[in-house]
Each structure stands twice: as structure tokens, then as C-alpha cells.
Amino acid sequence: MLLIAGLGNPGPQYARNRHNIGFMAVDEIARRWGFGPERRRFQGLVRAGEIETPQGPVKSLILKPQTFYNDSGHSVGEALGFFKLDPAELxxxxxxxxxxxxxxxxxxxxxxxGNNGIRSITAQVSPYFRRARMGTGHxxxxxxxxxxxxxDFHKAELKWVEPLIAACADAAPLLAAGEDEKYQAEVMRLAPAEKADPRALARGKGD
Known part of the structure; x- marks a missing residue:
């Protein structure tokens, strides 16, 4: 089983924040692969389903902690412990x-x-989980x-936000199969973004 957690803050006022791109990504994975309805569990919102891979379907659980971003570890740790999963399955x-x-x-x-959400998960789980890092710039x-x-993301930023989220969902079979390097490469193939200094936009040098 694979536990796929997205980080973000609960509530409509945060829904389009940069901090909530993790929520956006896992919502799209759940939608793309036909996961079941959302319900409350593990101090979060969960959806259960399967992701098809060449080796067969992989049972997966989407988790969006509702503890607020910086305390995400309480929700993630509870779910991981309940299913007796290894950190590598997160x-x-x-x-x-x-x-x-x-x-x-x-x-x-x-x-x-410096990411307090990741620090919280590390404290509850261990540092040895898998991280899908979505660049938002500095x-x-x-x-x-x-x-x-x-x-919130600016309207102009949606030209890369939406393709990136869609790519994370479309390439999910590689993630479910444990092929993280191939998953990264496929996401970047589907939603290419130029290499740049993450601080370039702050200096007015971004695209």
C-alpha cells in the first residue's frame, strides 16, 4: 500500500495559496485515478483507491492533513502507524x-x-520518506x-501550475511502482520548466 500525503492548510481562504500546491497535486491524483469519496480520518481528509501499474494495481490512500501545514506530522504519523507502513511507503x-x-x-x-511541515513529519515518522518537491520559487x-x-498563485503562474499538477497525476503509475527517478523525469517531460535560480523572479529576471 502507498500513502500519498499532500501538504497544505485547511479552509477556502488558503485553497489557492502556494503552500497548498501539495493539496492540489494529490486532489488531481485522486481525480485522475478515480479514487473514492473524501472522508475524515487520521486528523485529515482521505480518499482510497488504486493506481494502475504494469505490475498490477497498487492500493493507495490520499491524505490531506487538516492539522495546518506546520503540524502535518500528527496526521501523517497516525495514518502510517495505523497501516503499519514503512516510511518508504509514504x-x-x-x-x-x-x-x-x-x-x-x-x-x-x-x-x-527549513520546511516546518516536513520537520513535523520527520519528528513523527523518521526522515526516510519519499518527497515530491514542487518548485514555487523564492x-x-x-x-x-x-x-x-x-x-495565492497569480493568474499568470497558472500556465505552469496546472500542467505540473496534471503531470504529477498522469505519471502516477511510476510513483506507485517505486520508480522515483523515472517519475521525476516523466513529470518534467510532461510539464517542462526551465532551470533557473529560484530567486530570479524576485529580482525581476524570471520568465
């Missing part, structure tokens, strides 16, 4: 300010890099980060 989708907008990178293990100074991640 994939977390979240916004990454140290990647340029539209870039996508898979990573297993490592530090939190505002240019650490004092501007909170305002950046808690602000």
Missing part, C-alpha cells in the same frame, strides 16, 4: 521554495531545509517567505 507532495517555479524533484530522506529574502507561501 510520499509527501509539498511546495519547495528552493526550486524555481514549475521545477519538480523527487528525494528520499534528508533534512527539512521571494528573495527570508523575511518575505511567510507572505510568499501564504499568498
Amino acid at each position: 510520499v509527501v507532495f509539498y511546495d519547495e521554495i528552493d526550486l524555481a517555479p514549475g521545477r519538480f524533484r523527487m528525494k528520499a530522506g534528508g533534512g527539512a531545509a 521571494p528573495g529574502h527570508k523575511d518575505l517567505v511567510q507572505g510568499h507561501v501564504l499568498s
Whole structure:
């Protein structure tokens, strides 16, 4: 079984925030693969389903913690413990300010890099889970980060946000099969984004 968690904040006022791109991605995975209805469990919202792979269907659970972003570990840890899953069976989708907008990178293990949601999950689970990092760019100074991640995507940004979310869902069979490197490559093939300094937009040098 695969536990796919998306990070974000609950409530309509946060729905289009950069911090909620993880929610957006897992919602699209659930929609694309016909998961069941959303219900409350594990201090979050869950949807159960299967993702087809060449080796057969993989049972999967979508989880959107409702504990607020910085305390996501309580919800994720509860679900992982209930199903007695290993951290390697957990994939977390979240916004990454140290990647340029539209870039996508898979990573297993490592530090939190200042992300309080990832720090919370690490404290509850261990650092050895799989991370689907969705680039949203950096505002240019650490004092501007909170305002950046808690602000909505601009209309112009949807030209890369929507294709990236769709690509994460369309390529999901590779994720379910444990082929993280191939999944990353396929997401970037389906939704290409130029390599750039994540702070370039803050300096007016972005596209």
C-alpha cells in the first residue's frame, strides 16, 4: 500500500495559496485515478483507491492533513502507524521554495531545509520518506517567505501550475511502482520548466 500525503492548510481562504500546491497535486491524483469519496480520518481528509501499474494495481490512500501545514506530522504519523507502513511507503507532495517555479524533484530522506511541515513529519515518522518537491520559487529574502507561501498563485503562474499538477497525476503509475527517478523525469517531460535560480523572479529576471 502507498500513502500519498499532500501538504497544505485547511479552509477556502488558503485553497489557492502556494503552500497548498501539495493539496492540489494529490486532489488531481485522486481525480485522475478515480479514487473514492473524501472522508475524515487520521486528523485529515482521505480518499482510497488504486493506481494502475504494469505490475498490477497498487492500493493507495490520499491524505490531506487538516492539522495546518506546520503540524502535518500528527496526521501523517497516525495514518502510517495505523497501516503499519514503512516510511518508504509514504510520499509527501509539498511546495519547495528552493526550486524555481514549475521545477519538480523527487528525494528520499534528508533534512527539512527549513520546511516546518516536513520537520513535523520527520519528528513523527523518521526522515526516510519519499518527497515530491514542487518548485514555487523564492521571494528573495527570508523575511518575505511567510507572505510568499501564504499568498495565492497569480493568474499568470497558472500556465505552469496546472500542467505540473496534471503531470504529477498522469505519471502516477511510476510513483506507485517505486520508480522515483523515472517519475521525476516523466513529470518534467510532461510539464517542462526551465532551470533557473529560484530567486530570479524576485529580482525581476524570471520568465
